[in-house]
Amino acid sequence: EVQLVESGGDLVQPGGSLRLSCAASGFNFGSYWMGWVRQAPGKGLEWVGNIKRDGSEQQYMGSVKGRFAISRDNAKNSLYLQMNSLTVEDTAVYYCARDCGDDCWGFDNWGQGTLVTVSS
Amino acid sequence: DVVMTQSPLSLPVTLGQAASISCRSSQSLVYKDKNTYLNWFQQRPGQSPRRLLYKISNRESGVPDRFSGSGSVTDFTLKISRVEAEDVGIYYCMQGTHWPYTFGQGTKLEI
Numbered sequence: 001e002v003q004l005v006e007s008g009g010d011l012v013q014p015g016g017s018l019r020l021s022c023a024a025s026g027f028n029f030g031s032y033w034m035g036w037v038r039q040a041p042g043k044g045l046e047w048v049g050n051i052k053r054d055g056s057e058q059q060y061m062g063s064v065k066g067r068f069a070i071s072r073d074n075a076k077n078s079l080y081l082q083m084n085s086l087t088v089e090d091t092a093v094y095y096c097a098r099d100c101g102d103d104c105w106g107f108d109n110w111g112q113g114t115l116v117t118v119s120s
Numbered sequence: 121d122v123v124m125t126q127s128p129l130s131l132p133v134t135l136g137q138a139a140s141i142s143c144r145s146s147q148s149l150v151y152k153d154k155n156t157y158l159n160w161f162q163q164r165p166g167q168s169p170r171r172l173l174y175k176i177s178n179r180e181s182g183v184p185d186r187f188s189g190s191g192s193v194t195d196f197t198l199k200i201s202r203v204e205a206e207d208v209g210i211y212y213c214m215q216g217t218h219w220p221y222t223f224g225q226g227t228k229l230e231i
Contacts, residue, residue, distance in 0.1 A: 035221075037169075044210075044212065044223060044224075044225050044226040045161070045163075045169060045212055045214070045223045045226070046223065047214075047220060047221040047222065047223065050221070059219045059220065060220070061220045062121070062220065095168060095169070099216075100174070103153070103155065104157075104174060104175070105151075105157040105216030105217070106157060106159035106171060106174050106214060106216040107159070107161075107169075107171060107214075108171050108174070108180065110168040110169055110170070111168065112168055113168060
């Protein structure tokens with residue numbers, strides 16, 4: 001069974017940094033693109049970014065480029081989201097999701113999410 | 121960026137009746153490999169999203185066959201043939217053809 005478990009969400013001040021983690025199990029982690037999707041309180045889903053199977057390529061939404069960085073450790077079956085220069089607009093539940101990749105593009109499995117609150 | 125526009129944003133339905141959600145993209149979602157990466161997700165209250173359909177009309181394992189998808193290029197539809205109580209939630213379309221991925225605003229289905 002595919003499992004994705006996020007951690008690291010917290011209350012952080014504007015301008016601060018936070019690192020989210022996602023522990024994956026139940027599938028060959030290194031064979032899949034992975035992504036992060038966020039959802040502000042009471043709002044819709046917003047794609048944050050994706051990372052290629054081997055970590056050699058990342059794609060990001062415009063408003064997080066230069067502030068957020070996605071990385072992965074295939075040996076540890078783990079995905080990360082480093083978030084810097086946080087603003088109140090980054091307050092959201094952050095979901096880790098598996099992208100089914102070639103011939104399928106889109107998220108076929110999701111974690112339960114971790115809440116990031118940016119506030120002074 | 122590709123803009124995904126859903127309608128309606130709110131969809132009151134009666135149990136056992138059919139429901140239909142439209143999703144339109146601001147540009148073609150046909151990829152260079154000739155596939156169209158249009159996904160539909162369901163988010164029940166208090167839960168994580170769950171993918172229902174991919175490549176317009178392919179159902180994920182375990183998704184009831186009352187859910188179906190259709191459309192092409194820029195115009196897509198999710199249909200629920202007979203709404204059940206467990207279908208309450210918010211439905212999102214998402215395109216995976218172009219970077220950045222983009223979601224529709226969501227359609228809230230309520231009984």
